[in-house]
């Protein structure tokens with residue numbers, strides 16, 4: 001099969017490699033669509049601790065089952081599936097608490113121990129697979145993973161009916177988190193980003209107030225529009241430390257701040273501002289089984305809207321160019337999908 005191998009930082013080569021064979025309880029999937037995620041850019045630069053070259057990246061994907069192991073009962077050939085790209089051990093302390101997203105021994109798709117979907121075929125344990133309903137296409141399937149990140153973040157933040165929610169960072173995760181916040185009952189949504197292109201998408205996803213942080217001061221704009229301490233929940237969906245300080249200011253007393261972005265470096269923040277307001281600072285890391293089910297459910301009713309975050313659909317051969325384009329943002333992009 002063909003696989004796009006990250007040989008060294010910033011060096012991807014498409015090569016002919018051995019097609020993997022499914023083990024006892026595994027399925028072999030012919031990849032049809034795979035998304036490029038922010039964490040892939042991180043890995044592409046050689047900065048992801050668990051995705052070091054040489055490695056085949058790609059963890060947001062969907063495809064067709066083309067072979068099954070002898071112990072696979074739940075799936076058949078030609079089933080269309082997506083996969084949760086983390087396989088928990090089920091036995092460690094976090095797993096026994098039900099926190100499989102934080103399994104001490106989890107295998108990550110797109111790492112050396114589980115080669116990813118920037119390839120023609122992927123093997124996966126049947127326990128990680130989710131069947132796609134007939135109305136969902138492969139692109140929808142590839143969007144389940146980032147959508148589940150948003151579902152989990154909104155659950156972690158306990159967003160409820162009538163809440164005013166600020167999403168700081170309107171990339172794919174921020175935009176999908178907005179959609180989930182609205183579904184959870186948020187009645188007002190604020191979105192901030194550096195790019196008008198992303199903010200226009202945030203508008204389409206229901207933002208009532210948008211802030212371009214390169215030209216507008218977030219705190220004063222939000223305060224002018226809604227008053228002081230007016231936000232119930234802020235979701236930090238971009239790894240910029242300044243957003244934390246801004247969230248401490250706009251979020252109300254006893255309000256919540258959800259951290260979903262990846263922060264690459266230790267941050268310097270004025271935590272006292274938050275302490276005085278008794279705010280909850282809540283972390284959110286990937287997703288659980290129930291988040292995947294909710295994401296699949298949301299896709300059934302909102303597939304057109306969710307698919308609209310896809311700005312680029314490109315063939316497998318252009319994977320390297322496309323990763324570079326996303327990394328350097330040489331074009332306006334929200335989500336790029338590779339199709340096979």
Ligand SMILES: [Zn+2]
Pocket residue numbers: 037038039059060145146
């Ligand atoms: Zn992802």
Ligand SMILES: [Zn+2]
Pocket residue numbers: 088089090091092093094095102103104105106
């Ligand atoms: Zn575990």
